[in-house]
Amino acid sequence: MIERMTGLPAGVLGLRADGRLTAADYEQVITPMVDEALRAGGRMRCLIEIAPGFEGLTPDAVADDVRLGLHAFGAFDGVAVVTGPGWVAEATRWAAVLVPFPLRVFDPGEAGAAAQWLAALPADAGIALALDPATGVVTAEVTQSLRIEDFEALATTVDPWMHEKGDLPGLVLHLRGLPRWASLGALVRHVRFVVGHQGRIGRLALVTDTPVAGTLATAADHVVHPQVRAFPYAELPAAQAWAAGP
Known part of the structure; x- marks a missing residue:
């Protein structure tokens, strides 16, 4: 069975699962909740609390889970799973590598902390992009x-x-500082981008006041194809001019 949780921060949806989930649980609780959230704003932050008696899904519920996942997969800003040690926690940690959103496991009794973590996730993109069509430089x-x-x-x-x-x-x-990643999946996607574009970007400028930026730029310049150079944060125009090439 499954039931909705109450008393959560604004924008956080909560579900508590126990026993074995059936197709009826999806039809009566999960699917209406997801559809309502998608109609309201298109993004979701979901807290899932797994009770010790959770036994998994019936075959027909698995089919519903797959269909719902394909429908809403790209609409999650983050998911927190509250569960103890065991197969659910282990499976969730493996899934965190693959999904395109932050996914974190919390111990039993940490539903409040999980809800606050979800509420604090950034709502906006971590990166703003601008392509100068005259020079071909992306900032x-x-x-x-x-x-x-x-x-x-x-x-x-x-x-x-x-x-x-x-x-x-x-x-x-x-x-302002060295980049961080919202999830392990984001780090994996970063590596894929670097590998896929290796040798196809002429110059890379790091424009930051981070003390180690110069050292990193010098080291990277010896091991990757793009020429790499560090600039102080306030010298963005100079960095853009250098990145455009001679």
Whole structure:
């Protein structure tokens, strides 16, 4: 059986699961809740509390779970699962590597902490992109922990240019501190972006006052294809001019 949780922060949906979930649970509770959330704003932050007596899903519920997942997969800002040690916690940690949103396991009794974690997740994109059509330089303003969606947006900006005009002259990262990732899945997507575009970006400028930026730029310049150079945070125009090339 499953029931909705109450008393959660605004914007956080909650479900408590016990016993074995059936198709009726999806039809009467889960699917209406998801559909309502999608109609209201299109994004979801979901807290799922798993009781010690949870036994999994019936076969027909598995089919409903797959259909619902395909329908709403891209609409989650984050999911928190409250459960003790065992197969649910282990499966959730493995899934966190693959899903395109932050997914975190909390211990029993930590539903309040899980709800606050969900409420504190950034609502906006962690990266704002601007492509200068005259120079082919992309400037990325990094303001939050990076999510998978941010790297998808970066690829959407960069790839059409490359398809039409060839290699990208320069990429400028303008950030207050070193980038962080909202989830392990976001880190994996970052690595995939780097590997997929290796050798196709001419210059990479790190524009930040982070003390180790210069050291990182020097080290990276010796091991990756783009020329890499660090600039102080206030010198964005100079970085953009350098990234455009001679």
